[in-house]
Amino acid sequence: MNSIKKHDLATLGACAVLFAIVQTLLFVDFIGPFWELNIILILINVILSVSLNLINGYTGQFSIGHAGFLAVGAYTGAIITVKLGLPFELALVVGTLCSALLGFLIGLPTLRLNGDYLAIATLGLGEIIRICILNIEYVGGASGLMGIPRFTTFAWAFWITVFIIFVIKNFKNSAPGRCCLAIRENEIAAETMGIDTTKYKVMAFTIGAGFAGTAGVLFAHYFYIAHPASFTFMRSFDILTMVVLGGLGSMTGAITGAVLLTAISAVLAEYPEWRMVIYSLTLIILMINRPQGLFGSKELSLKMFRLGGSDNGRATESK
């Protein structure tokens, strides 16, 4: 127990160092506005992929409606700051809660489905949310909600991302998290052991949806606009791709997937004609060579880089 806490503190320290480095580089203008934008986009995508990983990777439920929750968060957050003139902090909280509430309400009936059926239900859900927004004049309808102030800074995005990763990591290691893992491994066996499968599935789904909402608030307050076209099912697939590429069920995998795909897309902005081709080729090659994703369901940690594979070296890690 003590060593775990120590490990967490060390990680937090490493995060603070990373934050200080990037913040300094931003401050002295070594990282220009274009890369600043993409770093924030990476952080938002990390939140999305980690939260989807909780549903798809840990609990084993195939959800592809994540863009819908992103949209709910983006629009609720924008309504709070633009229409009601309330502070950004409140927008983050309300955006998260609204998304989570919707996730809960939707999760109750749909999570009784599984496999392909759940995928189709969540896909439909994402589209329903988008079409609803498209037809609500209050939030701008098809032309989108404009004039959103830019409140999202690197500091906000970074620490929220760290916080969410921390929460999901701890959730996975908690009793409900273990129940989720059990459901993923074998739902019938889990039920036989007395686990209320629906309860834990809905719990994971609600948390995942809520954090997608947080990402939405950050997204809308960085890009000045919440527009229905940003939340199509292609967006859901993008997030799913990040998770699957990194390795379903691996937190570090989801993070790496998000960082890698967003960075590739940004680097290739120079070659608009080839962008999608190279992007797709990367995916195909990676999937052929690593069908289980970059990390499979393993976690990347410093001990992986040790030669000889010392298996119980965690406590001695000092860095």
Next chain:
Amino acid sequence: MKSMTKVLSMMCAGLLMASVFAGCGGEKKAGDTIKVGADIDLTGGSASYGKSAQNGIKLAFDQVNAKGGVLGKKMELVVADNKSEAAEATNAMQKLVAQDKVVAVIGPNLSSAVIASTAVNTGAKVLVISPMGTNPNVTVDKDGKTKDFMFRACFIDPFQGTVMAAFAKDTLKAKKVAILIDNSSDYSKGLAQFFETAFVKGGGTIVAKESYLQKDTDFKATLTKIKATNPDMIYVPGYYQEVGMIVKQAREMGLTVPMAGGDGWDSAKLPEIAGKSALNKTFFSSLYSAEDKSELNKNFVAAYKKAYNETPDVFAALAYDSAMLIVNSIKTANSADSVKIKDALAKTAGFNGVAGSVTFDPQHNPVKSAFIIEYKDGAQAFNTKINP
């Protein structure tokens, strides 16, 4: 297995490092070229618009460079894809202004994308011309104040109503006009309102004002009412789906007077729905016609066909004009400084483009020529160009 993971994670790390360095080291100094960016939709829902726009801009710069460039420098085009999406347009705009250090940007085509990316280029003091952003908010903010660095090359939608009123009065010699409005569309209402104002001001009368909704299929009752008022012309500023059925049913009922509308009529589907003969004596207003007989346009169409083997559409023409407007302003300002170009562009008057002459009003909307196109046996034929 483990070593494989290790190798792959190393590769990822390497790729990331490379990408960061590529990003940071990518700042080239402006040498003997003037860089202009294009933030356009090369993939996604409106990819065909972006492709045409890219062709138009490229052609413009090639022609300028063939004549020796501007201020002794060559024009260089930097293209960034915005995937037909507002957030991506912001991303692309950021790349163009921060990384490529362009002096001006052409695009995006979609109004929502332009409005989303405005903050970026305004912050960097780089001017933007949107070839096809028709929403009034592209160039003015919510309080009606003009956005300093935003321009557009097209006229805003309602202006078409004004143009058609002039055409009805002067060319068709209409005195009594009936209007049929699509009540579910702002576009239609705006056109109708401007048409009415201009037509009444010119001494005409509106004898009937009826409305319908999108997806309606039977217009006979409404048309009977209109027929009873005996109009000289019927103005239907709707979209081709309903317009096709309205024209068809009107002709079946013996209403043979001319009918007219806006660019919502511009579709290859219209002759299929209405029938070729029913469409005779119908007219619509448009931003551009490839059949315009002006010397400038004939040369443009010929050059475009030679380069790309297709007839230029409205997106290509307006993007070409946008590029030429920027070149013209650089010449006038005698400088490649973005703020000076912007000031020169705002003062542009009587600029001759392939889609007609352009003069910017205080809201940065061009006061410009419009084209009237006539349907003849199902084919579009250029009728007149109406100058402001």
